Amino acid sequence: MNPVIKLIQNRVSCPRLTQPAPSEGELTEIFSCAMRAPDHARLRPWRYHVVQGQAREALGEVFAQVAREGGECSEAKIDKCRNMPLRSPLMVVAVCEPQTNSKVPEIEQLLAVGAGVQNMQLAISSLGYGSVWRTGEMAHAPLVKDAFNVSDQGHIVAFLYIGTPEKVPNKPELEMAKYVKLWN
Ligand SMILES: Cc1cc2nc3c(=O)[nH]c(=O)nc-3n(C[C@H](O)[C@H](O)[C@H](O)COP(=O)(O)O)c2cc1C
Incomplete structure (x- = not known):
């Protein structure tokens, strides 16, 4: 069986x-795969931030602050949010900074970043690591966006948690016929 197809299927x-977590050299390989995402008009709308070591704790404090300021919130929920970035040894925050373009609407630029994230997930698997793509309320919180210098128009597309499974x-197993129709 073709090894690339097998990797994707699994x-x-x-x-x-x-x-x-992946080493610095492996991360370079992973990001080089992200850069090969299909990208209408080659606008390069993606920005990637690597969060590891103590930076995860600093991000946890930002998450806790978001929870605290979000209204009625138990200490347990605040602690849960604080601990979120500690769920893996390394996280990539994927950001879309859409450009104004008459041919390429924002949704296509978001999709390009999404394709980059998926390329990364496949590269991560191929190197023997694991990942999970998460978003949730923290992806939309202005405090979190500020922490990564995301513009007012920008979006956090993914918190990609990465490490060894x-x-x-x-x-x-999905029943393919339910989702794939052939038109001959
Ligand atoms: C844009 C996007 C956002 C997601 N956000 C979350 C999330 O916040 N929490 C979560 O548990 N899964 C989230 N997921 C789903 C997981 O990444 C994963 O795809 C899902 O658990 C199914 O597992 P599988 O990829 O092994 O099929 C998200 C997926 C996408 C594409």
């Missing part, structure tokens, strides 16, 4: 991630 998200989940 990719699963891994929510439980531990050390080690503690356990690789089972892959769900």
Whole structure:
């Protein structure tokens, strides 16, 4: 079987991630795959931020502040938010900075960044690591966007948690005919 197809067919998200994370050299490989995402008019709307080590704790404090300022919120929820960035040894925050372009609407630029994230997930799997793409309320919180210098028009597209899987989940089997129609 073609190894690339096999890799794609077997990719699963891994929510439980531990050390080690990809090395600096491996990260360079992973980002070089992100840069090969299809991108209408080659606008390069993506920005990637690598969060690791103590920067995860600093981000956790930002998440906790968002939870605290979000109205009635239990200490347990604030702690949960503080600990979110510690769920893996490394996180990539994927940002879309859409440009005004008469031919390329914002949605296409978001899709280009999404394709970059998926390329990264496949590269991460191929190197023997795991990842999970998350968003949630923190992706839209102005405080979090400020922490990564995201513009008013920009969007956080993904918190990509990366590390070594503690356990690789089972892959769900989908009934292809339900989703794929042939028109001959
Ligand atoms: C744009 C986007 C945002 C997502 N946000 C979350 C999230 O916040 N929390 C979560 O548990 N899964 C989230 N997911 C789904 C997981 O990344 C994953 O795809 C899902 O758990 C299914 O697992 P699988 O990829 O192994 O099929 C998101 C996926 C996408 C594409």
